[in-house]
Amino acid sequence: MSIKVENITHIYNEQMPYETTALDHVSVEIESGEFVGIIGHTGSGKSTFIQHLNGLLKPKSGKIYINGIDITEKKVKAPEIRQKVGLVFQYPEYQLFEETVFKDIAFGPSNLGLPQNEIEQRVYEALSLVGLDYREVTDKSPFDLSGGQKRRVAIAGVIAMKPEVLILDEPTAGLDPKGHKEILDMIKKMHKKEKNTIILVSHNMGDIAELSDRIIVMEKGKVVLTGSPKEVFKNADYIESIGLGLPPAMILMRMLKQRGKHVYTDILTIDQAEKQILNLLRSK
Amino acid sequence: MNNMIEIKDLTFEYNREEDGKNIPALSGVDLNIEKGSFTAVIGHNGSGKSTLAKNMNALLLPSGGKVYVNGYDTADESKLWHIRQAAGMVFQNPDNQLVSAIVEDDIAFGPENLGIEPGEIKKRVKESLQAVGMYDYRKKAPHLLSGGQKQRIAIAGVIAMRPECIIFDEPTAMLDPYGRKEVMDTIRKLNKEEGITIILITHFMDEAALADRIVVIDEGKIALDGTPKSVFVQVEKLRKIGLEVPIVTEIAFRLRNKGIHVPEDIISLEEMVNYLCQ
Ligand SMILES: Nc1ncnc2c1ncn2[C@@H]1O[C@H](COP(=O)(O)OP(=O)(O)O)[C@@H](O)[C@H]1O
Ligand SMILES: Nc1ncnc2c1ncn2[C@@H]1O[C@H](COP(=O)(O)OP(=O)(O)O)[C@@H](O)[C@H]1O
Ligand SMILES: [Mg+2]
Numbered sequence A: 001m002s003i004k005v006e007n008i009t010h011i012y013n014e015q016m017p018y019e020t021t022a023l024d025h026v027s028v029e030i031e032s033g034e035f036v037g038i039i040g041h042t043g044s045g046k047s048t049f050i051q052h053l054n055g056l057l058k059p060k061s062g063k064i065y066i067n068g069i070d071i072t073e074k075k076v077k078a079p080e081i082r083q084k085v086g087l088v089f090q091y092p093e094y095q096l097f098e099e100t101v102f103k104d105i106a107f108g109p110s111n112l113g114l115p116q117n118e119i120e121q122r123v124y125e126a127l128s129l130v131g132l133d134y135r136e137v138t139d140k141s142p143f144d145l146s147g148g149q150k151r152r153v154a155i156a157g158v159i160a161m162k163p164e165v166l167i168l169d170e171p172t173a174g175l176d177p178k179g180h181k182e183i184l185d186m187i188k189k190m191h192k193k194e195k196n197t198i199i200l201v202s203h204n205m206g207d208i209a210e211l212s213d214r215i216i217v218m219e220k221g222k223v224v225l226t227g228s229p230k231e232v233f234k235n236a237d238y239i240e241s242i243g244l245g246l247p248p249a250m251i252l253m254r255m256l257k258q259r260g261k262h263v264y265t266d267i268l269t270i271d272q273a274e275k276q277i278l279n280l281l282r283s284k
Numbered sequence B: 001m002n003n004m005i006e007i008k009d010l011t012f013e014y015n016r017e018e019d020g021k022n023i024p025a026l027s028g029v030d031l032n033i034e035k036g037s038f039t040a041v042i043g044h045n046g047s048g049k050s051t052l053a054k055n056m057n058a059l060l061l062p063s064g065g066k067v068y069v070n071g072y073d074t075a076d077e078s079k080l081w082h083i084r085q086a087a088g089m090v091f092q093n094p095d096n097q098l099v100s101a102i103v104e105d106d107i108a109f110g111p112e113n114l115g116i117e118p119g120e121i122k123k124r125v126k127e128s129l130q131a132v133g134m135y136d137y138r139k140k141a142p143h144l145l146s147g148g149q150k151q152r153i154a155i156a157g158v159i160a161m162r163p164e165c166i167i168f169d170e171p172t173a174m175l176d177p178y179g180r181k182e183v184m185d186t187i188r189k190l191n192k193e194e195g196i197t198i199i200l201i202t203h204f205m206d207e208a209a210l211a212d213r214i215v216v217i218d219e220g221k222i223a224l225d226g227t228p229k230s231v232f233v234q235v236e237k238l239r240k241i242g243l244e245v246p247i248v249t250e251i252a253f254r255l256r257n258k259g260i261h262v263p264e265d266i267i268s269l270e271e272m273v274n275y276l277c278q
């Protein structure tokens, strides 16, 4: 499923005192099966942007093509887009509302009018993709689960719609280290298995650098940088100047370089940093 | 008296409304927090951190044991105002903590409720906003500020009450990297320059590493308690209870497993760089 965003602009509260141009002529192309990371400080337009991709928001101007179909046109039905492009909001667990986990995840598929056995199959598959045990949780109230589990149930609800594009808005925010790791592992596993397109919004530069094929950097409603993690984080000073950080492994390497050590600074993961340091120690 | 907070054999149980069941959240917690100290509290979700924090300023009262704030027993209702004034709290979501349409009104809200006279309130509003570096924003509407700025306003609102101690419950969880830095710089400044006792609950190990002391909570009990160095050395134990270590500690741990004798007390980037460059 390819996505082509052409020159979209979005303005909140147009012609009111608090008018905000949240997206300012944004153009982006995303290929089928790509893993795209989106970074940008709070208010840079990330959430506004991704809500355009599944038709929740309409641009003031510009076009959005999903598989060649312009979804900004009136005749395109919102539910059809939402089935193809699944969006997991920030803190999605606040939107759980049914009395059992099963019902919560089945809500979307039921609305599609699928037969009961297909619904059950989808709930089963979605739970296994998010790493929860069907028998253990299916009849539980979502409110009796841990924070990390609740969030996975909420994500399962979106996955059960079998979207070809899965968008996650800061899916690990507020989770403890274990919950964080569980969600990341789940996303990795799913991407590998389903080969779906994933768009991940996150403030965690280490995660973004490790997972993304390509990173989109947003600032003041514009896309200011895009490229592979290496290409993007090469602009370290610029990234820091717009209120973002660098992957921790890269920070360490940059500090070593400053002290005159011969190390590469385009290092993004702990594994790579470990190798560099081993080389450094061995060459002493 | 050198302790800001004294906790003796604290037990806490929630009573769940639906079925009347008691849910144990803390058991046998003994903990003293020294005046002027900076303590980080870490633990996985549901381990009891927020319950502990709320017991520290009488938002919750012990099911068993005792909590003293500045020497006042939190179970003594007549001391409630003294306790709340001594120990302020800042929560995760700044949006839920700001009540007014203009920043300076928000800061004045708490002192006004205490019945403090207007001249003094004005002075406190100014000082509090200056302490968090937000004085220039005093006439702005809170909802137009960034997450980090809003959180600093929430902190200023607490400072205006002139607390000796501030308990932060995951204050940076919802912020971007810059907002996190703003808030952490503010917290450290309040501790170092104003001498305010700090208790910081956080999931970010690099933030916990900045404290003088780390208390690790697991299943309602204190699992580890010591300096950041002495706590983060225990990589395997921390992993077992669902926690991580700062990246530098992780790298040191891996190198050690490869037979390289990295000193055990390396937890910051600077220390690692110094070690590798020696
Ligand atoms: N519902 C809304 N009404 C008015 N302004 C909004 C709304 N949502 C977002 N904004 C504004 O649009 C800009 C972009 O916000 P957002 O897309 O949420 O950014 P991000 O997700 O990067 O934090 C910000 O200035 C924000 O205040
Ligand atoms: N209001 C409540 N009613 C019932 N149980 C609660 C309530 N608040 C917390 N708990 C339970 O108490 C335990 C400790 O929770 P909490 O102190 O919030 O942990 P933490 O802050 O470390 O995530 C958990 O098992 C949690 O489910
Ligand atoms: Mg957002």
Ligand SMILES: [Mg+2]
Residues within 6 Å of the ligand: B049, B050, B051, B169
């Ligand atoms: Mg908590």
